[in-house]
Amino acid sequence: MLLKNKVIFLTGGTEGIGFECAKIYNAAGAKLSIVSNSERSIEEARLKLQTEDILYIKADVAVAADIQQAIIETVGYFGKIDVIHNNAGISNPSKALHETTEDEWNALFNVNVKGVFNTTRYGIEELKKTRGNILNTGSLVGEIGQEIHAAYSATKGAISALTKSMALDYAPYGIRVNAVAPAGVWTPMLRVWSQQQPDANSIENYLDDIHALGYCPEGDVVADACLFLISDQARFVTGCILPVTGGAELGYRRVINQTVQAIQEKNDHI
Template identity: 40%
Template sequence: MRLHNKVAIITGGASGIGETSAQLFASEGAKVIIADIDQEKIDRLVQSIQSKGYQAHGMKCDVSNEFDVKQLMTTAVNSFTKIDILFNNAGTILPKKLQEITSDEWDNLFEINVKSMYLTIKYATDCLRNCKGSIINMASMTGVVGQQNNAAYSATKGAVIALTKAMAIDFAPYEVRVNSLSPAGVRTPLFENWLQKQENTEQAREAQDRSHLLGRTASSLEIANVALFLASDDSSFVTGENIVVDGGATIGYAAGPKPEWDHVQLKKISKSEV
């Protein structure tokens, strides 16, 4: 098992990519601490993981609140004595035009998406140094290429990528690795909620699928698998990197209009023709 006897904190860990990562990390031998703001989801996930014979602990935590983050780290150490992996997955979106965003909305987004990482890294530093641990920060392809009507979110994710690189430099002498993940579209509850707010949900879903060169959005497991790689010793010589997991969406920006996939024709292609 790739995470045998490792202790992993996953923020935003009770749904979406965080939930899938918690299940995956636990199945690979990690003792998982799930931090989230939804106690009901935390309890349900912890019970699910424990029912399979794995170790998990849950804690309600507002990752933008300094007191909560301090308590999270104390709980992790009290429960499992150490912290090997910090997966900063918690985050939210604000799909609005810049001129429509209030100052409070802007500040709140940065507190959840960026300040939270400052706090978790700050209060996990000593433990991570002792274990020569791994930090994984959830960024986004929008932090690489931007996105229409999503300026504030793009700004937070650009900040996450820059923070990751700076912390990788600072932590390198202690052999603590710091990397970020930048997905494109991922089928999560947050993504589905955004789709439901669009004028035509199915049309928006199809447009999102077509925006990826592979013609679809990702599953949460496809992102969690990359997080597992960064958490494990398989990536022992990888630090300061922003791993883009986007089905070709970012190079699609440079390529121009996205290809209109004819799914019917694609299904007719035989192996001999490939």
């Protein structure tokens, strides 16, 4: 049991990748404090994962006071924190930068980036006690960008930069800091994004095609990588942005090349 007696503070752990992480962490012996801002989502997760080893807390990662209290509640309940997994995130809107409103921009950065600031600010002293580690859920788009998704991509780029800087800052305390960077993963958030695309009917095939391994996966493939990174098996890994992409960074280029080739063939026939 890779996480036996470990206490994981997991944000956004009631659905999608976060819920898959919650399941595998619990199965690996961890105790969990799961934070979500949705009461409905918490109740649904509670029905699926019924165990005394999980504490559910309704809190918003973008609100400092909420996270400060959530950390206090977690330590009061379990006595310590070994890992903070910053998984909570939003992806709306799917727009070019000039079409993004100020409210939409602020919401993305408040949840995706300020959320990491808040959990670190209020949780770092607990991690110093346990020589624990931090895991951030990033994205491949933080490295390569994404069409009509500029603000979201910017938040994930920030996550990558934060991860590396935090790894340097906290290494003297024995605290590791890493990130996972998925590509397409079938989650409720991805399905919403899919419906916002200009040709929504073709998105499923597109997502399958961009992954070199030939399919867009479910969240369990990311959860397996997360389990490794927060466990002692990764005890000498820090500052790592681990792609869990099925080769999508290669697949994007493949799809683009296929499109260019199709255009060229069409022009040759004109």
